[in-house]
Every structure is written in C-alpha cells, then in structure tokens.
Amino acid sequence: MKRIVLTGGGTAGHVTPNIALMPGLRDMGFEIHYIGSYEGIEKDLIRKEGVSYYGISSGKLRRYFDVKNITDPARILKGYAQAKKLLKQIGPSIVFSKGGFVAVPVVFAAASLGIPVVIHEADMTPGLANKLSMKKADHICCSFTETIKYLPEGKSTHTGLPIRAELKNGSREEGLRYAGLSGEKPVVLSVGGSTGSLNVNRAVRSVLPELLKRFDVIHLCGAGNVDESLEGTPGYVQFDYIREQMKDLLAAADVVISRAGANSVFELLALAKPNVLIPLSAEASRGDQILNAHSFEKQGFSEVIEEQDLTDEALLATVEKVYADRAKYTAAMEASPAGNAVDEVLKVIAKYTK
Numbered sequence: 488m489k490r491i492v493l494t495g496g497g498t499a500g501h502v503t504p505n506i507a508l509m510p511g512l513r514d515m516g517f518e519i520h521y522i523g524s525y526e527g528i529e530k531d532l533i534r535k536e537g538v539s540y541y542g543i544s545s546g547k548l549r550r551y552f553d554v555k556n557i558t559d560p561a562r563i564l565k566g567y568a569q570a571k572k573l574l575k576q577i578g579p580s581i582v583f584s585k586g587g588f589v590a591v592p593v594v595f596a597a598a599s600l601g602i603p604v605v606i607h608e609a610d611m612t613p614g615l616a617n618k619l620s621m622k623k624a625d626h627i628c629c630s631f632t633e634t635i636k637y638l639p640e641g642k643s644t645h646t647g648l649p650i651r652a653e654l655k656n657g658s659r660e661e662g663l664r665y666a667g668l669s670g671e672k673p674v675v676l677s678v679g680g681s682t683g684s685l686n687v688n689r690a691v692r693s694v695l696p697e698l699l700k701r702f703d704v705i706h707l708c709g710a711g712n713v714d715e716s717l718e719g720t721p722g723y724v725q726f727d728y729i730r731e732q733m734k735d736l737l738a739a740a741d742v743v744i745s746r747a748g749a750n751s752v753f754e755l756l757a758l759a760k761p762n763v764l765i766p767l768s769a770e771a772s773r774g775d776q777i778l779n780a781h782s783f784e785k786q787g788f789s790e791v792i793e794e795q796d797l798t799d800e801a802l803l804a805t806v807e808k809v810y811a812d813r814a815k816y817t818a819a820m821e822a823s824p825a826g827n828a829v830d831e832v833l834k835v836i837a838k839y840t841k
C-alpha cells in the first residue's frame with residue numbers, strides 16, 4: 488500500500504484542509520500518517536480521524552524580537568531530526584504540507600531523503616513558513632489565482648482550498664429546527680468566534696432590532712461572548728461554538744456575515760452562500776484577510792466592509808443588498824472551478840507520487 492505523510496498545524500486552518508483530503512486519499516489507496524507538534528490543535532483533530540499521529544518538536548521563526556527566538560532554533564533542529572527519523576520509518580511515497588511552522592522541518596527532512604513534497608498555500612500571499620518550505624517543494628498548490636505570481640515559475644497550480652465534504656450535506660430543515668426558527672423569514676448567519684471577531688459581534692448586535700424586522704438571525708459569537716440580555720429575543724439565537732451542526736446552520740442561512748480567513752471564505756464558495764465579508768484589519772493581522780476578501784469581491788462572490796468602515800448603516804445596507812441580489816452571487820460561485828478544490832489537489836498529489 489502507498490503511504491502519504493500529511494503535515495501542518497498551529498491553527499485549525501492548517502489542519503482541516505488535510506482532513507478534507509483524507510477520504511479521497513483513501514480512495515486512491517493511500518495509508519495516511521500525520522506529523523504535527525506534540526500538543527498542538529492538530530493532535531486531537533487528527534486522532535479523531537483514526538489516523539496515525541506523530542508529534543515532533545517545533546518552534547516559530549519570528550520577524551520581531553522575542554526571547555523565544557533564542558531557544559526556538561534548537562527546537563526546530565530537533566524537530567528536523569525527529570521528522571527525518573519518522574520518515575525513514577514510515578517510508579511515504581509523498582509528503583503533503585498544509586503549512587504552519589511544524590511543517591517546515593518535515594518538508595526539509597523529506598526533501599533531504601528524496602521524498603516528493605507538495606505544499607499548499609491558503610492565503611493570497613505566502614506566509615513565512617511556506618516561503619521557507621516552497622524552496623524544498625516539488626510543487627505548490629494555492630487557493631487564489633493571484634498567488635501564482637508569488638510562487639516559483641513552473642511549479643505551482645491554482646487549486647482552491649480543500650473543504651470538508653460533510654459541509655455540503657447540511658439540511659436547512661435540521662438547521663432551523665436546531666436554532667428554533669420557523670423558516671418564515673430569511674436567515675442571516677453571523678459567524679463570529681475568537682477574540683478577533685468581537686467587533687463583528689458588536690456590530691451585529693447593534694443593528695439587531697433593524698435586522699430582525701426582515702430576517703431571523705443565527706449568531707455564532709465565540710466562547711464567553713454570549714449576551715445573556717438578548718436570550719429569548721424572538722428571531723435571534725446565539726451560540727458560543729458549533730461543530731457537528733455547523734453544516735445544517737450553513738444550509739439554513741440565506742446570507743452569511745463572516746471574517747475573511749481562507750478556510751471561511753472557501754467554505755462559503757464551496758456552498759455557494761451569498762456573504763458579507765468583514766476582514767480583520769491590517770493592524771490586527773498581516774493583511775491577508777483583506778486581500779482574500781477583495782479577491783472574492785472582485786470575482787463577484789462577496790461584498791466587503793473593511794473594519795474601519797463598519798457602521799450600522801453600512802452593515803444593514805450590505806446585508807440587504809446581498810440578500811436582494813443573492814441569485815447573482817450564487818451563480819458566480821457555482822461557476823468557479825475553485826469550489827471543487829479537493830479533486831484538484833488530489834490530481835497534483837497523484838502526479839508527484841513515486
């Protein structure tokens with residue numbers, strides 16, 4: 488049986504695309520192994536998939552001063568040695584990396600052993616980990632067509648971003664039932680979550696009385712962000728975190744308000760969900776969400792409100808516009824080949840498998 492080693496970690500965004508590939512990889516006859524960090528978020532996510540998981544030492548390379556810059560290089564070198572030993576034991580035909588700093592020593596170790604390496608860049612511009620990894624990669628897949636110009640000529644393919652197939656199996660009826668909504672009004676789903684979405688949470692709640700005149704609202708606001716004073720408001724339901732029922736809530740939504748992380752926007756693309764994107768500001772990130780959002784706007788998939796422009800009037804008007812023109816946004820997304828990224832990435836993996 489062919490073996491593949493998947494790697495990537497640090498955030499869920501570096502892990503869930505790997506999970507999305509797993510059913511197709513098994514259909515291709517691969518035995519799947521995963522190398523991540525000792526205790527990163529990837530450990531629990533991958534073990535739930537029944538895949539052999541191996542932890543290695545990892546560090547982070549920073550562009551700013553931090554005392555950990557003194558000790559992390561040693562951790563990275565240790566991780567490289569551990570990864571090389573593991574790859575010799577596993578004997579994979581190929582390594583596929585979704586990025587994050589834990590992936591760098593795995594990619595370098597694979598290249599040193601002559602094992603083909605394919606990596607994937609999710610955002611518009613490569614992050615530091617992938618900038619290092621692409622030097623050793625045989626091929627680079629990317630989510631956005633605009634990213635090609637930042638990649639080595641002749642060794643990159645625009646594939647889109649792999650999304651879990653289960654998200655496409657949601658039930659509108661089950662989503663409405665879970666949220667306790669009648670379905671008589673169209674539904675706005677606001678996907679908040681982490682600390683970075685507090686401004687989105689505040690904006691949605693600020694316009695809630697006006698929104699509820701025309702829409703029901705499902706609000707995923709993140710742990711610790713439920714507003715108890717709004718509990719029991721007719722047509723409004725809030726959750727701190729949803730996993731299993733996410734596919735059903737997305738199926739129930741007519742318009743989605745979201746940040747513009749790569750995973751989030753490509754989930755909306757795969758589901759052809761009309762959406763309003765509110766990217767993290769450049770002050771709160773490296774600016775990748777702003778680039779992601781405007782790429783989707785340019786392609787006719789989304790409307791964008793930048794955080795400095797997030798007013799009550801702008802949010803209400805944009806939600807109304809997207810709902811009124813929802814057929815236009817849906818048609819544009821359904822016509823995009825990037826909505827079928829799993830198959831496109833699997834084609835590249837097959838091409839470079841020994």
